[in-house]
Amino acid sequence: MSDPEFKHVAIIGIGLLGSSIAHAVAAYGGAEQVSMWDLSDDVRARAARVVPGTVCETAQEAVAGADCVILCTPVGVLREVTGQLAGALAEGAILTDVGSVKAKAAADMASTCPAHVHLIPGHPIAGTEKSGPEAGFASLFQDTWHILTPTADTSAEYKSAVERLTAFWIRIGAKVETMDPNRHDRVLAITSHLPHLIAYNIVSTAYDMESVEQGEVVKYSAGGFRDFTRIAASDPTMWRDVFLTNKEAVLETLGRFSEDLAALQRAIRWGDGDMLMREFSRARGIRKAIIDAGLDTAEADFGRRQIDPDQDE
Amino acid sequence: MSDPEFKHVAIIGIGLLGSSIAHAVAAYGGAEQVSMWDLSDDVRARAARVVPGTVCETAQEAVAGADCVILCTPVGVLREVTGQLAGALAEGAILTDVGSVKAKAAADMASTCPAHVHLIPGHPIAGTEKSGPEAGFASLFQDTWHILTPTADTSAEYKSAVERLTAFWIRIGAKVETMDPNRHDRVLAITSHLPHLIAYNIVSTAYDMESVEQGEVVKYSAGGFRDFTRIAASDPTMWRDVFLTNKEAVLETLGRFSEDLAALQRAIRWGDGDMLMREFSRARGIRKAIIDAGLDTAEADFGRRQIDPDQDE
Numbered sequence: 001m002s003d004p005e006f007k008h009v010a011i012i013g014i015g016l017l018g019s020s021i022a023h024a025v026a027a028y029g030g031a032e033q034v035s036m037w038d039l040s041d042d043v044r045a046r047a048a049r050v051v052p053g054t055v056c057e058t059a060q061e062a063v064a065g066a067d068c069v070i071l072c073t074p075v076g077v078l079r080e081v082t083g084q085l086a087g088a089l090a091e092g093a094i095l096t097d098v099g100s101v102k103a104k105a106a107a108d109m110a111s112t113c114p115a116h117v118h119l120i121p122g123h124p125i126a127g128t129e130k131s132g133p134e135a136g137f138a139s140l141f142q143d144t145w146h147i148l149t150p151t152a153d154t155s156a157e158y159k160s161a162v163e164r165l166t167a168f169w170i171r172i173g174a175k176v177e178t179m180d181p182n183r184h185d186r187v188l189a190i191t192s193h194l195p196h197l198i199a200y201n202i203v204s205t206a207y208d209m210e211s212v213e214q215g216e217v218v219k220y221s222a223g224g225f226r227d228f229t230r231i232a233a234s235d236p237t238m239w240r241d242v243f244l245t246n247k248e249a250v251l252e253t254l255g256r257f258s259e260d261l262a263a264l265q266r267a268i269r270w271g272d273g274d275m276l277m278r279e280f281s282r283a284r285g286i287r288k289a290i291i292d293a294g295l296d297t298a299e300a301d302f303g304r305r306q307i308d309p310d311q312d313e
Numbered sequence: 314m315s316d317p318e319f320k321h322v323a324i325i326g327i328g329l330l331g332s333s334i335a336h337a338v339a340a341y342g343g344a345e346q347v348s349m350w351d352l353s354d355d356v357r358a359r360a361a362r363v364v365p366g367t368v369c370e371t372a373q374e375a376v377a378g379a380d381c382v383i384l385c386t387p388v389g390v391l392r393e394v395t396g397q398l399a400g401a402l403a404e405g406a407i408l409t410d411v412g413s414v415k416a417k418a419a420a421d422m423a424s425t426c427p428a429h430v431h432l433i434p435g436h437p438i439a440g441t442e443k444s445g446p447e448a449g450f451a452s453l454f455q456d457t458w459h460i461l462t463p464t465a466d467t468s469a470e471y472k473s474a475v476e477r478l479t480a481f482w483i484r485i486g487a488k489v490e491t492m493d494p495n496r497h498d499r500v501l502a503i504t505s506h507l508p509h510l511i512a513y514n515i516v517s518t519a520y521d522m523e524s525v526e527q528g529e530v531v532k533y534s535a536g537g538f539r540d541f542t543r544i545a546a547s548d549p550t551m552w553r554d555v556f557l558t559n560k561e562a563v564l565e566t567l568g569r570f571s572e573d574l575a576a577l578q579r580a581i582r583w584g585d586g587d588m589l590m591r592e593f594s595r596a597r598g599i600r601k602a603i604i605d606a607g608l609d610t611a612e613a614d615f616g617r618r619q620i621d622p623d624q625d626e
Contacts, residue, residue, distance in 0.1 A: 100536075125535050126535070129600075144535060145532065145533060145535070147533075187529045187530070188533065190518070190519050190538065191519070191533045191534055191536045191537065191538040192536025192537045192538065194518075195515060195536070195537035195538050195540070195541055196537050197574075198511055198515060198541075198574075199537070199596075200577070201570065201573050201574045201577055201592075202507065202508060202511060202570060203596040203600075204592050204595070204596065205507075205566070205569050205570045205573045206503050206504070207595060207596075207598075208569070208573070209503055209566070209569065214599070214602070216500045216504075217500070217503060217504055217599065218599065218602045218603050218606055218608065219458065219606070219608075220438055220500055220501065220504045220505070221504055221608060221609075222438050222458070222504075222608065223413075223438050223501060223504045223505025223508070224504065224505045224508030224512070225504040225505065226603055226608065227508070227543075227544060228511075229596065229599055229603055230540075230600070230609065231537055231540060232593070232597075232600065233596065233597055233600040236589075236590050236596075236597075237590070239589075239593055240586050240590050240593060241586075243581045243589060244581065244584055244586055244589070247582070250581060251578065251582060253518070253522070254574075254578055254581075256521070256522065257514065257515060257518045258571070258578075260514050260517050260518045260521070261510075261511075261567075262571075264513070265564065265567055268556045268557065268560055268563060269564060271557055273389075273553050273554075273557055276552075276553040276556060277553050279513060279517050280513050280545070280553060281549045283512075283513050283516040283517065283520075283542065284546055284549075285520075286516055286519065286520060286527070286530065286531065286542055286545075287442075287516075287542040287545065287546040289527070289531045290531050293531055293532070295531065295532075295534060295539065296534075296542075296543065
């Protein structure tokens with residue numbers, strides 16, 4: 001194993017992503033030492049039992065001496081957390097995050113980040129619907145994209161810091177891409193934020209339908225609905241902050257979605273089967289591109305559950 | 314193995330479901346003989362290579378002498394197909410289907426079904442996004458629900474026919490439930506039809522967004538979008554017919570969905586984080602009910618792909 005990129009990585013926020021980073025460092029390297037902190041007493045106590053590394057009593061203690069600090073909090077508190085840590089951050093340290101929104105997150109962190117720290121916002125396109133320190137695991141980032149949105153800093157020191165952070169994420173399994181933060185937010189609005197909003201919404205609609213007992217919605221959920229409930233089980237606080245901080249791109253994308261849905265609704269009402277065929281058929285093109293790019297090995301599964309091997313063909 | 318429920322099962326339409334029934338009978342029993350037919354010369358030729366049973370040259374030939382005929386065509390052609398077969402159906406035979414819409418399908422089949430045949434409409438809540446005879450496999454129906462919507466016929470012969478068909482589906486792995494066809498269509502509108510419409514629509518919206526290159530939509534699809542493309546890869550003809558034949562229930566459900574989505578949109582625009590938290594949090598309740606009922610063993614997977622075992626923890 002080559003030398004680790006960092007002497008000491010500090011993780012602030014020990015949820016799914018924070019604990020997965022700690023597990024990944026323990027498994028694949030990248031830092032000699034990992035310290036961590038979470039706002040919740042309960043989460044800190046649970047993390048001390050299941051996450052490799054040192055759980056500290058204060059955030060300042062966790063980041064003291066760290067050459068890389070990774071904020072794994074909801075994006076809504078990045079500004080406040082950065083401000084609270086500012087006095088404790090080491091000279092030349094890297095400050096990064098894992099927030100799903102980058103323009104607002106970068107601006108928030110920049111507003112309270114001291115000048116002697118290299119701010120490099122980031123976003124791993126990785127996760128599961130689980131939350132909390134117990135949900136973390138070492139291979140979460142294997143073969144996933146990690147997007148960095150570096151600032152306008154053109155110094156050699158900053159460039160070298162970006163290279164070190166890139167090497168760290170590659171070591172724990174990710175493929176790294178740099179991108180403009182506004183572009184990131186537009187791309188993610190359609191590939192991640194809108195899908196989650198839609199999933200939350202359809203589950204809400206089902207919840208309220210008095211003509212269908214909840215028991216039946218659950219019982220026959222395998223027809224497609226179940227996959228939406230899986231996405232809608234994601235952490236509510238995290239997603240509230242995503243929608244509030246990427247408001248413009250989400251509203252723009254949602255507007256287009258609603259227009260398109262109104263056109264499908266009209267086609268159904270007026271029995272326009274040709275229009276439905278046209279729209280449904282071209283969805284297969286994007287699906288094929290995803291398969292061809294090797295980006296999905298899973299299969300859809302409407303009703304079929306995991307089968308006992310001896311029952312299988 | 315106990316005696317098979319049928320001497321001769323005929324399958325009309327050799328797609329994912331038709332070929333899976335043939336595979337399931339070969340694996341688990343239920344009929345001494347299976348014959349099948351498809352409108353497409355190409356599908357018949359492919360089925361002859363990969364599906365167990367006899368592929369016939371005409372539909373009439375396939376159903377001749379069969380004591381159970383299963384229509385596995387899109388629901389839009391059930392009326393026509395039933396009419397074409399009417400003269401060839403044996404006295405006392407069971408006629409059933411696998412259509413995702415039941416009220417209209419039942420009425421269509423009833424209008425052309427001869428009186429000497431027992432019509433028992435049905436719908437397996439099972440499937441994958443794959444189509445065609447090559448997509449079929451024996452365990453597709455294991456542990457899935459099969460819904461039968463029997464007619465008002467109260468004769469002992471009809472009751473016995475329903476019992477035989479129930480035993481057949483149980484033998485090939487399903488759990489069987491009977492239900493009123495209108496109720497079926499309302500329940501499935503929210504648990505299956507709307508989720509598919511939404512999935513098709515979001516893929517369409519992404520396709521048209523000129524501000525995002527398709528390459529990037531594909532590349533970063535792991536953030537949630539990918540799961541929708543999987544659902545939207547389902548057979549376009551089948552789904553066109555579902556929306557056209559379950560129009561009222563789909564439009565009613567879609568209307569509620571759009572209202573709810575407008576409320577979320579307004580909350581995002583006005584920064585109402587409390588409302589978003591409230592809506593997002595209750596989605597977890599339905600998810601928990603599905604998990605508690607043992608109805609989903611799969612995990613969400615945003616970015617994480619199947620990992621080589623030796624890379625895993």
